Amino acid sequence: MRIAVLVLALSLGFATSALAHGPTRQKVIESVTINASPQQVWDVIKNFDALAKWHPAVAQSPATKGNEVGSVRTLTLKDGGKIVETLEDYSAEKMAYKYRAADGGALPVTNYTSTLGVKPADGGRALVEWRGAFYRAYPNNDPPPGQDDETAVKAITGVYQSGLANLQKMVEK
DSSP: OHHHHHHHHHHHHHHHHHHTOOOOOEEEEEEEEESSOHHHHHHHHOSTTOHHHHOTTEEEOOBTTTTSTTOEEEEEETTSOEEEEEEEEEETTTTEEEEEEEEOTTSSEEEEEEEEEEEEOGGGOEEEEEEEEEEESOOSSSOOTTSSHHHHHHHHHHHHHHHHHHHHHHHTO
């Protein structure tokens, strides 16, 4: 009898916790193949403070310590929004870097991490991949419009797609 009560109590506890789980981590991966060598593309995006040079939504992107891990980049968007990001990993050899924004700032996300990298593609071209993982802005269940998973995914997807499209346009001129 005790075992049955224990099993029932445990199963009710698991059922209750499953209903109140809050948001789930969302992921976005976007990529573009550019008709240029990986090194040519890397030369455009390699500096942590260079986002304003190739992303159409970014007006300024100064970084406190350049490409050194721990460098803090403050993005000022052309619409006036701000995002603060910290460089977590940088590899010139792998042509990639990873950064984090604890608070999404102008984006409807939290706990955002992202990796931007360049790899060789067929025919001497470059494959640029931008990956992100994040939570929606609203931390509880039943988020209001504009702070839900769909809005968060749409925002990050838009950032990546517009940035990669502009990068391709710039490099392939």
